[in-house]
Amino acid sequence: xxxxxxxxxxxxxxxxxxxxxxxxxxxxxxxxxxxxxxxxxxxxxxxxxxxxxxxxxxxxxxxxxxxxxxxxxxxxxxxxxxxxxxxxxxxxxxxxxxxxxxxxxxxxxxxxxxxxxxxxxxxxxxxxxxxxxxxxxxxxxxxxxxxxxxxxxxxxxxxxxxxxxxxxxxxx
Numbered sequence: 001x002x003x004x005x006x007x008x009x010x011x012x013x014x015x016x017x018x019x020x021x022x023x024x025x026x027x028x029x030x031x032x033x034x035x036x037x038x039x040x041x042x043x044x045x046x047x048x049x050x051x052x053x054x055x056x057x058x059x060x061x062x063x064x065x066x067x068x069x070x071x072x073x074x075x076x077x078x079x080x081x082x083x084x085x086x087x088x089x090x091x092x093x094x095x096x097x098x099x100x101x102x103x104x105x106x107x108x109x110x111x112x113x114x115x116x117x118x119x120x121x122x123x124x125x126x127x128x129x130x131x132x133x134x135x136x137x138x139x140x141x142x143x144x145x146x147x148x149x150x151x152x153x154x155x156x157x158x159x160x161x162x163x164x165x166x167x168x169x170x171x172x
Contacts, residue, residue, distance in 0.1 A: 005066050006120050009127040012140040022137040026144060029135040033148030041155055043145040043162065050141035051115055052107040054122045056080045058169070059108070062121055079114070116140060126165060130158055 006014055011022035033040045047053070060077060068076065108115040108122075119141065126143070127136040135146040147158050 005124070007124055007127050007138075009136045010120055010124070010138040012116070012120070012138060019139060022139055022144070026135065026137055026146060029146050029148070033146075036148075036150070038148040038150050039152060039155055041147045041159070043143075043147075043159075045143040045145070045166075047141045047143065051110050051119055053169070054108050054119055055106055055169070057105075059118060059122050062124070066121060066124075076118075080108070123169070129165060130161055134158055 011017045108118040137144045149155050
């Protein structure tokens with residue numbers, strides 16, 4: 001995936017940015033809010049099994065939105081669709097048994113070159129919905145959100161938007 005597709009808030013999987021850059025921006029945002037005498041709320045999210053939760057259907061829609069079309073989109077669809085996963089049960093007394101494979105409808109391959117990039121595209125729109133009073137940093141599947149405002153009601157509304165977004169991507 002091209003770096004220019006990913007939002008500036010993504011500090012993983014991009015050239016010339018690092019965890020140091022992300023921490024510096026986060027601290028800078030905290031001090032700026034304090035200097036403006038604003039309330040500050042920070043959320044530090046580590047999405048459990050994040051790469052496994054990616055909806056193939058929603059990912060394809062997002063890839064199309066970012067301009068991935070034609071042969072490349074078809075190749076990515078074939079890469080993701082009709083993947084079967086098989087589980088091996090190990091028994092102490094009897095030999096191992098291979099269960100029938102099931103089609104996987106969620107998840108991007110971990111340990112692959114494409115997996116992190118596809119996940120980044122999947123969560124890429126998140127900062128856009130809350131950037132008016134927040135600062136977001138992504139480090140792969142770790143999400144840090146700093147919300148600041150002089151109005152507590154505004155803080156509550158942004159926390160509601162955050163909650164709603166996470167519910168949408170986890171229930172798609």
